[in-house]
């Protein structure tokens with residue numbers, strides 16, 4: 001691999017121009033999980049905007065206790081520390097925001113317009129390109145910090161990825177420069193995070209909806225041990241997904257996972 005395509009902090013920071021995201025950047029060749037590393041640094045009081053990258057994770061973690069596998073040096077694996085002054089119940093907005101930032105960064109660098117499966121899987125041709133794992137340290141009424149972990153399959157060969165996954169390279173038919181993509185991602189996150197903390201979630205929700213491949217589909221949602229089946233009608237101002245069950249009842253799902261069913 002050419003030196004300039006490695007995710008070194010100085011390469012990423014050069015000309016970045018963000019206000020918050022990427023104020024401090026650390027890169028590891030190998031780590032267990034960037035989310036775990038940032039969580040520890042959050043507990044130690046590190047300022048928001050810190051980004052930790054890794055070329056390879058030995059214990060990459062996904063949502064709902066799953067793992068996240070990515071071949072070495074082919075993806076962008078990053079965790080970002082945020083300290084938003086928001087109540088814990090609103091943190092799902094941060095997750096949706098991150099998916100919107102990822103989709104926009106992908107479009108800027110590759111020209112691809114991808115879809116979002118609720119809450120935050122980024123899909124191309126129905127296959128997963130990016131996953132986002134948001135974790136937080138909070139008390140009942142106060143968030144100490146949030147860690148957004150983003151894994152993007154950039155230049156991997158789909159045969160080296162878990163089934164159901166693909167990469168930007170496979171979709172665009174060309175290799176994508178990882179440093180350039182990373183800078184675009186941090187810039188979009190910087191803009192969107194500013195909008196979010198200034199109370200502008202409605203605009204982000206609208207953009208999320210315009211990319212949604214879940215709204216209008218029949219789904220099964222799994223949330224806190226319950227299964228809800230019906231038609232996904234879209235997200236609301238809290239970022240919750242609404243599902244209209246066949247008996248006409250509307251259900252609001254704030255956290256969990258959805259499976260798209262054949263319509």
Ligand code: BTN
Pocket residue numbers: 032033034035036057059060061062063064066068077078079121130131132133149150151152
């Ligand atoms: C999912 O779709 O289940 C979420 C996957 C999140 C993966 C990223 S890779 C960087 C960060 N570190 C982790 O251990 N997980 C997240």
